[in-house]
Amino acid sequence: MIVDLESGMKVVRPQGKAMFPYSNSLYIDDDIAVMIDAGAGGRAYQDIQSEKVDLLLLTHNHFDHVNGVSFFKNARLLASEKEAPGYTDSEIYASYAGYELWEELMDSPRQIKFGSLSAMPEDIPVNPGFHHIALNGYLQDGDIFDLGKNKLQAVYLPGHSHGHFGFIIEQSGIMFSSDIDLSPFGPWYGGLFSDVDQLVDSVNRIIELDPDILVTSHRRVFYKGQDDIIGSLKAYLAIAMEREQLIWEVLQTPQTRSDLLKRDYISHYRHQNEYTLFWTRMMILKHIESMNKRNIITCEDGLYRRA
Numbered sequence: 001m002i003v004d005l006e007s008g009m010k011v012v013r014p015q016g017k018a019m020f021p022y023s024n025s026l027y028i029d030d031d032i033a034v035m036i037d038a039g040a041g042g043r044a045y046q047d048i049q050s051e052k053v054d055l056l057l058l059t060h061n062h063f064d065h066v067n068g069v070s071f072f073k074n075a076r077l078l079a080s081e082k083e084a085p086g087y088t089d090s091e092i093y094a095s096y097a098g099y100e101l102w103e104e105l106m107d108s109p110r111q112i113k114f115g116s117l118s119a120m121p122e123d124i125p126v127n128p129g130f131h132h133i134a135l136n137g138y139l140q141d142g143d144i145f146d147l148g149k150n151k152l153q154a155v156y157l158p159g160h161s162h163g164h165f166g167f168i169i170e171q172s173g174i175m176f177s178s179d180i181d182l183s184p185f186g187p188w189y190g191g192l193f194s195d196v197d198q199l200v201d202s203v204n205r206i207i208e209l210d211p212d213i214l215v216t217s218h219r220r221v222f223y224k225g226q227d228d229i230i231g232s233l234k235a236y237l238a239i240a241m242e243r244e245q246l247i248w249e250v251l252q253t254p255q256t257r258s259d260l261l262k263r264d265y266i267s268h269y270r271h272q273n274e275y276t277l278f279w280t281r282m283m284i285l286k287h288i289e290s291m292n293k294r295n296i297i298t299c300e301d302g303l304y305r306r307a
């Protein structure tokens with residue numbers, strides 16, 4: 001489904017729900033035709049001429065954003081330099097998921113591959129896991145792409161992943177914030193290089209940019225005036241802060257790392273499986289790291305306590 005914005009800008013929405021393995025794309029039909037992200041599925045991309053896309057910009061290296069790169073045969077492909085090794089090296093790609101911590105967090109080896117948990121829909125051309133993607137160059141914070149009528153700016157928004165980018169077209173106030181997605185379940189920062197403090201800074205950067213139209217990867221389009229975009233961004237951040245508060249409350253008494261990680265007081269997911277449990281624990285770990293760094297907790301002799 002296509003949602004027309006203005007001056008040739010279109011949100012390409014998946015035919016199914018914009019949930020994993022799908023995500024929204026933003027298409028800018030200008031002198032240089034740009035597609036942001038490649039996870040809307042083959043059926044959705046039938047509504048545009050994908051062979052005419054000159055430039056494909058990937059916000060980050062998560063499967064639901066990159067699985068459709070093969071639809072854009074004539075496009076130059078750019079993504080963050082920080083995540084570039086993960087596009088060409090399967091071991092580095094796997095390391096981003098943090099599976100080296102699986103046994104510690106889950107008490108048993110990882111047995112089921114994530115890709116075998118559910119079958120992919122027909123219009124997702126590849127299965128989850130590593131796929132070699134050859135980039136033609138890298139995105140840098142502040143890069144401006146002069147497309148003809150529109151100027152598109154890259155905005156580095158790390159936290160969800162270490163190379164996560166958004167994009168803004170300042171003259172029309174349209175921002176694509178990717179996986180800073182205003183999910184009612186709150187932000188996700190369950191990867192090895194995810195960082196909750198960076199995530200907070202990134203959301204605050206969007207608040208400062210104060211977009212008129214916010215397009216995220218997994219929800220409908222938000223319009224200033226109709227929607228309280230700033231309030232929604234603050235509420236989204238508040239969910240991360242509530243998670244920290246829950247950890248703080250548990251630390252009324254000293255806790256081991258294992259006690260803190262395996263107490264399932266934070267739930268990000270409606271349906272649980274061993275992967276959602278793993279990510280929940282990874283996110284608790286990210287909070288512990290953040291609280292430690294900010295000296296509001298300490299760790300001595302394996303026990304965490306309030307500072």
Ligand SMILES: [Zn+2]
Pocket residue numbers: 060062160161179
């Ligand atoms: Zn993501």
